[in-house]
Amino acid sequence: MDFLQTAPQLVHPYRNDRTLLALLDRAVPPDRRSALDADLDALGDYAQLAWERARRSTPRTPVLTQWDAWGQRVDRIELTTAWQEGPQLTTRHAILAAGHEPHELARLEQFARVYLYHLASEFYTCPLAMTDGAVAALKASGNQALIERALPHFLSRDAATFWLSGQWMTETAGGSDVGRTGTVARQDATGQWRLHGRKWFSSAVVGEAALALARPEGAGDGTGALALFYVETMDGPARKPELVIDRLKDKLGTRELPTAEIHLDGLPAWPLGELAHGVRQVAPMLNVTRTWNAVCAVASMARALALACDYAARREAFGRPLIEQPLHAQTLADLRAQFEGAFALAFEVVQLLGRVEQGRAAPHEAALLRLLTPLAKLWTAKAAVALCSEALECFGGAGYIEDTGLPQLLRDAQVYAIWEGTTNVLALDSLRALAEGLPALRTAIEGWVNGSHEPEAVAPIHAALDAASAQLQALGGERADLEASARGLAITLARCAAAALLARQSTFARERGDMRPGAALRRFTAHGLERLAVTAVADTRLLL
Incomplete structure (x- = not known):
C-alpha cells in the first residue's frame, strides 16, 4: 500500500502559543485576564475553523460587477466568506474598540486579538488597520463634528452600525x-x-x-x-x-x-x-497602521512556524521523524528564535503606543516610540518573508503546491514590506528620529537587560549599539552617506532592541522555571546583531 503523508494540523493558535501566553502572564493583571481570555480563545477557535475551511474549499477572490442587467452602474463587489463575517467578528470581540478603552493596556489587549484574528480574517485586518488609523487622525484633528459623526461607527460594538x-x-x-x-x-x-x-x-x-x-x-x-x-x-x-x-x-x-x-x-x-x-495630518495614523503591519507580520511568522513544527513531528524520513533529524531541528530552532525576537519587538511597540496614548509614558518613551515604530515595521516585514520562505522549504515539494494552502503564506507575507512604507522609506524615516530616539533606545535597553542572567548574550547588544553609534559619528553630517547606510543602521538597531527585549523576557521566565526564552536569546544573538552597511559610493555607481 502506498504511503500517504498526513497534512500538517493547526494547533490552537491561542492555547498553544507559549510566546503570547508568556507576554500576557507578564503584562496583564489577573483581574483583566478572564474577559480577555474569552475573546482570545474564541478567536483561536475561529482561526482553526478558517484554516480547515480554506483547506476544504476552492480559493475565492472578490468579484466586481460594474453594471447590472439593465445597464445601471452598480460597482458591486462580492466578498469572500471571511470578509462577510468580518463585521460580526470585529464587533463581537472588540478588535477595534478594545484599543480605545481608557487604560494603558488597551493596545496590548487589542493587538493580542489582532494577532490571532489576522490570518483567519483573510486580511480583513487591512481595512481595520486603516480604520484604526482614521480614528487616530480624527482625534488629533480636534474636528468635533467629524469625531462625533464617525467615531461611534468606527468603534462600534454592533455590526449593524459598524463602519470601515x-x-x-x-x-x-x-x-x-x-x-x-x-x-x-x-x-x-x-x-x-x-x-x-x-x-x-x-x-x-x-x-x-x-x-x-x-x-x-x-x-x-x-x-x-x-x-x-x-x-x-x-x-x-x-x-x-x-x-x-x-x-x-x-x-x-x-x-x-x-x-x-x-x-x-x-x-x-x-x-x-x-x-x-x-500629510502632517496623516502622521498620527502612522504609529497605528505601522504597528498593525508589524503585528500582522509576526502573526504570519507564527502560523508558518506552527505548521512547520507540526509537520516535522508527523513526517518521517530516513527512519525517524523530521523533528528528530539534527539539521532540521536546528533549522526550526533558528526560525523560532527569529520569531520570538520579532514578536518581542512588535509587542513592545504595541505597549509603548498604549502608554503614550494614555499619557502614562516615561519621559523617554515618546521618542522611543517614534524610533521603534518604523524599525519594528521594516524589520518584522523582512523577517516574515524570510521565515515564511524557509518554512515552505521545510515541507519539501508540498510547500510549493497551491492547494496545501502553504504558498499563500509566502505570497501574502511579501506585502508587509510594501504597505505603510517600503523598507528604504522606513529606514530613511528612522534616520529622522535618531537624534532623540537613539539616546531613548539606550535608556530603554539598559532597563530591559538589567538583572539579566545571560551576560554573554547581553554583551553583543552593547557592542552592536556602539558600532552603530560609531558609524553615525564617522559619517558625520554627510547626507548621501547617511542615507546609503540607513537600512543597515535600522536593521542593526531593530535587532539590538529585539535582543534586549528577549533578555527581559528570559529574566522573567527563568524566575518561573521556564528556560526556553533564554535559549531563544542565546540563539538570536549568536546569529549576530550588526547589519551595518559599507557605503562605498563609487562602487555603488559602478554597479548600477
Missing part, C-alpha cells in the same frame, strides 16, 4: 511621493467640498468612509499645499455615484482583499482641519 474607513493616498505618480497628488478639491455653489481625481490603490473601497489627500483648487504645488479630507462612500445601501470603481487589482498575494483603482467624480468631502499640510 479607507485611506486614499496613492496615485499613479507614485506611492511615497504624495507631493505629486493630482486629486483636486473644489467647492460647489453651496460651499460643499467635492473631490475630483484618480486613486490608484484603494484597499478599503468596500468601507463606508475614507480619508483622502487632495489639493484644494487654487492651492500651490508640492506637499505642503495638500489637505486631508473625510469622505463617506455609501448612499443608503448603494455606493455613491460619484465614486467609480475602475477595476480590482490582480495581486501576488492578499488576493481575498479587494484592492481597487477608483475615480472620484465630485464625491462630497469635509476637511479635517486647515486646507494645507494634509
Whole structure:
C-alpha cells in the first residue's frame, strides 16, 4: 500500500502559543485576564475553523460587477466568506474598540486579538488597520463634528452600525511621493467640498468612509499645499455615484482583499482641519497602521512556524521523524528564535503606543516610540518573508503546491514590506528620529537587560549599539552617506532592541522555571546583531 503523508494540523493558535501566553502572564493583571481570555480563545477557535475551511474549499477572490442587467452602474463587489463575517467578528470581540478603552493596556489587549484574528480574517485586518488609523487622525484633528459623526461607527460594538474607513493616498505618480497628488478639491455653489481625481490603490473601497489627500483648487504645488479630507462612500445601501470603481487589482498575494483603482467624480468631502499640510495630518495614523503591519507580520511568522513544527513531528524520513533529524531541528530552532525576537519587538511597540496614548509614558518613551515604530515595521516585514520562505522549504515539494494552502503564506507575507512604507522609506524615516530616539533606545535597553542572567548574550547588544553609534559619528553630517547606510543602521538597531527585549523576557521566565526564552536569546544573538552597511559610493555607481 502506498504511503500517504498526513497534512500538517493547526494547533490552537491561542492555547498553544507559549510566546503570547508568556507576554500576557507578564503584562496583564489577573483581574483583566478572564474577559480577555474569552475573546482570545474564541478567536483561536475561529482561526482553526478558517484554516480547515480554506483547506476544504476552492480559493475565492472578490468579484466586481460594474453594471447590472439593465445597464445601471452598480460597482458591486462580492466578498469572500471571511470578509462577510468580518463585521460580526470585529464587533463581537472588540478588535477595534478594545484599543480605545481608557487604560494603558488597551493596545496590548487589542493587538493580542489582532494577532490571532489576522490570518483567519483573510486580511480583513487591512481595512481595520486603516480604520484604526482614521480614528487616530480624527482625534488629533480636534474636528468635533467629524469625531462625533464617525467615531461611534468606527468603534462600534454592533455590526449593524459598524463602519470601515479607507485611506486614499496613492496615485499613479507614485506611492511615497504624495507631493505629486493630482486629486483636486473644489467647492460647489453651496460651499460643499467635492473631490475630483484618480486613486490608484484603494484597499478599503468596500468601507463606508475614507480619508483622502487632495489639493484644494487654487492651492500651490508640492506637499505642503495638500489637505486631508473625510469622505463617506455609501448612499443608503448603494455606493455613491460619484465614486467609480475602475477595476480590482490582480495581486501576488492578499488576493481575498479587494484592492481597487477608483475615480472620484465630485464625491462630497469635509476637511479635517486647515486646507494645507494634509500629510502632517496623516502622521498620527502612522504609529497605528505601522504597528498593525508589524503585528500582522509576526502573526504570519507564527502560523508558518506552527505548521512547520507540526509537520516535522508527523513526517518521517530516513527512519525517524523530521523533528528528530539534527539539521532540521536546528533549522526550526533558528526560525523560532527569529520569531520570538520579532514578536518581542512588535509587542513592545504595541505597549509603548498604549502608554503614550494614555499619557502614562516615561519621559523617554515618546521618542522611543517614534524610533521603534518604523524599525519594528521594516524589520518584522523582512523577517516574515524570510521565515515564511524557509518554512515552505521545510515541507519539501508540498510547500510549493497551491492547494496545501502553504504558498499563500509566502505570497501574502511579501506585502508587509510594501504597505505603510517600503523598507528604504522606513529606514530613511528612522534616520529622522535618531537624534532623540537613539539616546531613548539606550535608556530603554539598559532597563530591559538589567538583572539579566545571560551576560554573554547581553554583551553583543552593547557592542552592536556602539558600532552603530560609531558609524553615525564617522559619517558625520554627510547626507548621501547617511542615507546609503540607513537600512543597515535600522536593521542593526531593530535587532539590538529585539535582543534586549528577549533578555527581559528570559529574566522573567527563568524566575518561573521556564528556560526556553533564554535559549531563544542565546540563539538570536549568536546569529549576530550588526547589519551595518559599507557605503562605498563609487562602487555603488559602478554597479548600477
